[in-house]
Amino acid sequence: MVFGNLGMDSGTGVAFTRDPATGQTGVYGDYLQNAQGEDVVAGIRNTVPLTELERIDPHSHAELLGIMDTLENHYRDLCDIEFTIERGRLWMLQTRVGKRTAAAAFRIADQLVDQGMIGLDEAVQRVTGDQLAQLMFPRFDEEAAAGEDVHRLGRGMNASPGAAVGKAVFDSYTAVKRSRSGERVILCRRETNPDDLEGMIAAEGILTSRGGKTSHAAVVARGMGKTCVCGAEELDIDTKNRRMTAPGGEVIEEGDVISIDGTSGRVYLGEVPVVDSPVVRYFEGEIDPASDQADDLVRSVHRLMHYVDAARRLYVRANADTPEDAARARRMGAQGIGLCRTEHMFLGDRRQLVERLILADTPDEQQDSLDALLPLQREDFGGILEAMDGLPVTVRLLDPPLHEFLPDITELSVRVAVAEARGRATRTTCGSSRPCTGSTSRTRCWGCAGCASASSCRGCSRCRCGPSPRPRSTGSGRAVAPGPRS
Numbered sequence: 001m002v003f004g005n006l007g008m009d010s011g012t013g014v015a016f017t018r019d020p021a022t023g024q025t026g027v028y029g030d031y032l033q034n035a036q037g038e039d040v041v042a043g044i045r046n047t048v049p050l051t052e053l054e055r056i057d058p059h060s061h062a063e064l065l066g067i068m069d070t071l072e073n074h075y076r077d078l079c080d081i082e083f084t085i086e087r088g089r090l091w092m093l094q095t096r097v098g099k100r101t102a103a104a105a106f107r108i109a110d111q112l113v114d115q116g117m118i119g120l121d122e123a124v125q126r127v128t129g130d131q132l133a134q135l136m137f138p139r140f141d142e143e144a145a146a147g148e149d150v151h152r153l154g155r156g157m158n159a160s161p162g163a164a165v166g167k168a169v170f171d172s173y174t175a176v177k178r179s180r181s182g183e184r185v186i187l188c189r190r191e192t193n194p195d196d197l198e199g200m201i202a203a204e205g206i207l208t209s210r211g212g213k214t215s216h217a218a219v220v221a222r223g224m225g226k227t228c229v230c231g232a233e234e235l236d237i238d239t240k241n242r243r244m245t246a247p248g249g250e251v252i253e254e255g256d257v258i259s260i261d262g263t264s265g266r267v268y269l270g271e272v273p274v275v276d277s278p279v280v281r282y283f284e285g286e287i288d289p290a291s292d293q294a295d296d297l298v299r300s301v302h303r304l305m306h307y308v309d310a311a312r313r314l315y316v317r318a319n320a321d322t323p324e325d326a327a328r329a330r331r332m333g334a335q336g337i338g339l340c341r342t343e344h345m346f347l348g349d350r351r352q353l354v355e356r357l358i359l360a361d362t363p364d365e366q367q368d369s370l371d372a373l374l375p376l377q378r379e380d381f382g383g384i385l386e387a388m389d390g391l392p393v394t395v396r397l398l399d400p401p402l403h404e405f406l407p408d409i410t411e412l413s414v415r416v417a418v419a420e421a422r423g424r425a426t427r428t429t430c431g432s433s434r435p436c437t438g439s440t441s442r443t444r445c446w447g448c449a450g451c452a453s454a455s456s457c458r459g460c461s462r463c464r465c466g467p468s469p470r471p472r473s474t475g476s477g478r479a480v481a482p483g484p485r486s
Helices: 037-042 050-056 058-075 102-114 120-125 129-134 172-180 194-202 216-224 278-283 296-311 323-331 342-346 348-359 363-388 409-421
Strands: 011-018 025-033 079-086 089-097 151-155 157-160 163-169 185-189 205-208 227-230 236-238 243-245 251-253 257-261 266-269 337-341 393-396
Touching: 011 037, 011 050, 011 058, 011 102, 025 037, 025 050, 037 216, 050 058, 058 079, 058 089, 102 120, 102 129, 102 296, 120 296, 157 216, 163 172, 172 185, 172 194, 185 194, 185 257, 194 216, 205 216, 205 257, 216 227, 227 257, 278 296, 323 363, 337 342, 337 363, 342 348, 342 363, 348 363, 363 393
Parallel strands: 163 185, 185 205, 205 227, 337 393
Antiparallel strands: 011 025, 011 079, 079 089, 151 266, 157 227, 163 257, 236 243, 243 251, 257 266
16 A cells, blocks of 8 residues: 655656547646545546646656556557655556547547557557547537637636537536426536436536546546536536636526537637537548648548448448438448438428328329329439439338327327317317317317318218207217217
8 A cells, every 4th residue: 555645745646648538649647746546536636737747756757657658558558547656656556548539539549550559450449430420529610719709717627528518507416407308508516426427418518627637527528428628727616506606706607508618628608609520521521631621630530431441341321311311421421322211201391291191081182192292202312313323222112100290199189188178179080179160169070071181170061060069878878979960
C-alpha cells in the first residue's frame, strides 16, 4: 500500500498515453498533490493537468513518461494508467487499454498504422459502426459560436466531444422526467456519481463544475458517446436552489436553454446553431479527403473506409422508399436497395389517398383511388431507379398496414366518447365518428349501408335520424338500433 496524501511531495494521478477525447498524440491526464486516487476520479477537488507535474516533480515526471512509452509499445494501444507518488518516489498502480471517443478511435487506429504498431486489418477491428455513426452527428457552427450574438458563460475541460443543446436541469430525476416529456435537457451537477446514471442517459449532455477528464462524468459520458464538459469552475452550480451562476453574477435558472461544446469545453447561454459533421460532408462528396478542407479525422475515416471497401466480400443494400432516400444511400456507398416499401411512399401528405383506398365501398371508388396513386408511384420509382443507376432494387408491392394509415382505435374511441358526452356524436356502421347532417345537432345517426361510406350522414330513407331515438331491446340484454323510417 502506498500513500499519496503524505504531504505536498506526494500525490496521485491518472495518465493517458494519448488524448482519449481527440486521439492527438501527447501526454494527457490529471494530477492532484497530497491526495489519494479516489480524490481524483470522484471530482471533489479540481486537478491540474499532468504537464504541471514536470514543474512540481521533474524526476517523477521524466520517469513516468518513460514508463508510459514502454506500456503503449507493449500493448500497442492507448493506455489508461494510474500512479501514486509517495514522498517523491513514483509507484505504478495499474494500467489498462483506455476508453476513447469515436473520433479518438479512428485517429488512434490510423496513427498506430503509421507507426508500424498494427496493420490495417487490426486497425479496422479497433473501430465500430456505432463509433462511425457518432461521428456523423452535427456540431456547433464555429462562426456562429464566435459571433457577438452568442453569449459565452464559461469554459471547462473538453471531456467528451460533440454539441449538445437543452434546458438546464440540476438533478437526475428532473432530467429523466423532462426527457420523457420530449424536452432536451443538459444535466448540470457539481460532480456526478453512479446515482446520476439514469439522468446522464436521458440528458443530451453533461456539465459539471468539478472534476477532470478522468472524473466519473467524463468517463461515463465518453463511454456513452454523450457530450460532456467537466471542471467548469467559473460556473457556480447550486443544485439545492436549482440555479447556476456565471462570472459577473448572471444567473441561469432551471429550464433556461444552454449549449455545451464538448470539443472546446465552452458553455453558452441559449441555443447555438449546429452544422453538419465534416464526416457526413465527406460521405456526401462535399469534401475531398486530399484537400485542405479535410482535417485529420476525415483523412483517418477515408483511409479505413477505403481499405474495407476494397477488402470486404459482403455488399450492402439500403432500405429506401423515396428518390431522396435512394440518392443519399447511393452517396453513402449503398450498392442497391434491399427493400423498397411502397406503402411508405404514401405517408405524410399522401396518406389520405390510401385511406380512401382502404375505405372504398365499391370497385369504382377503389379504382379512383388507385388512379390517383399511380402517377405518384411512377414518378417515385423513376427517381429511385435513376439514383441506383442499374444497381438492384427489391420492391415490396403495396400492402398498407392499417395501423399506419388509420387512426389509433384507442384514441378514436376516446374522441367518440367525448363527442357523445357533448351531445354531438354520430354512429355509423363502420364505427367512425361523423357529423350527422340529416337531423338536429342533438340526434344520433344509427348508421346504415346508405351512409356508412359518406363523409356525413345524408339522412337517407334507410337511415333513422330523429331526436335521440332509444335503441330497442331484443330481450337478450343487447340493444339494437331502431328500424328504418317509414
